[in-house]
Amino acid sequence: MNKFDSRELRTAMGRFTTGVTAISWDHDGEPMAMTVNAFMSISISPPLLAVSVKDASRFHRQITEQSQFAVNVLSQDQADISRHFGGSPQEGIGRPFSYRDGVPVINGAIVSFICKAENIIQAGDHHIYTGAIEVISDIEELEPLIFFGGKYFEPAQGVVSR
Template sequence: MSLTVAPESGVTLPCTSREFRNAMGQFATGVVVVTANTEGEVHAMTANSFMSGSLEPPLVLVSIAKSAKMHERITKAQSFGISILAQDQEWCSNHFAGKTHPVLVPNFVQLEHIPVVEGANVQVATVLRHAYECGDHTLFVGEVTALVQDQGPAPPLVFHAGKYAAIAGAN
């Protein structure tokens, strides 16, 4: 990677993968759980590389590492779910990031035959429409087939600089 940087910034380029990741971590994001159902088995992973892509038709995008098990599962299922987590679901985010809670276990509900996390602020079911290679990741574009939003959503779970954060003034 070759970039031009102002000399006073103190940054040396090209940067390492870790330096790039740390820099991009300065962009606060929400936290989602991505789900897929393959061969009757629910699979899930935590992600923060999620965004809406289009209003007409309603599309969402998620970026998944090619090395992640979820990559193959979305490709195989040709669909995926997105659960936008609430601030009090940090334990759920950790669970699907490999840090399980000794007592709490996430539950799933079906939305158009797609598993989503029970109690999430927003639950989305999609059909896979596009998959774009993007370096060591793939951008999966899903067309929204169903959406449920909590009528009294809790403050969102936020991730910033490698840790969970709270939005100031959120109830």
């Protein structure tokens, strides 16, 4: 039995600083997206990444093994896009997509990884999707959007160490 409740766990996990990504995919000719911060590189050779999404998400209902999707690393100017695809509709977002190799990617992202879903693993109330990276979009020299403690941040102007 856990000695904490779900709110305490959520608060504790929120103390870990992350970048912000949005996954995008095509469903019946319509571009779709959702914000996720549970993203990681798994392997360089072969090139693999992973994202974790809630079981109740559209992504989970629509993406199966061998489906294509993109992971878009959002820039510091894309907090509204993150909020919009995180479930809080924002005015003026419209459809910030273009298609690359048949997959919608988010315009203005730092980089987009186009993947093919390889493995789907159930983990509690989420599923972890491993994606074989097929294409890397142009890498833009932009600052990342950062998430910490339930808030968005921009990078500080100093480098702590190299």
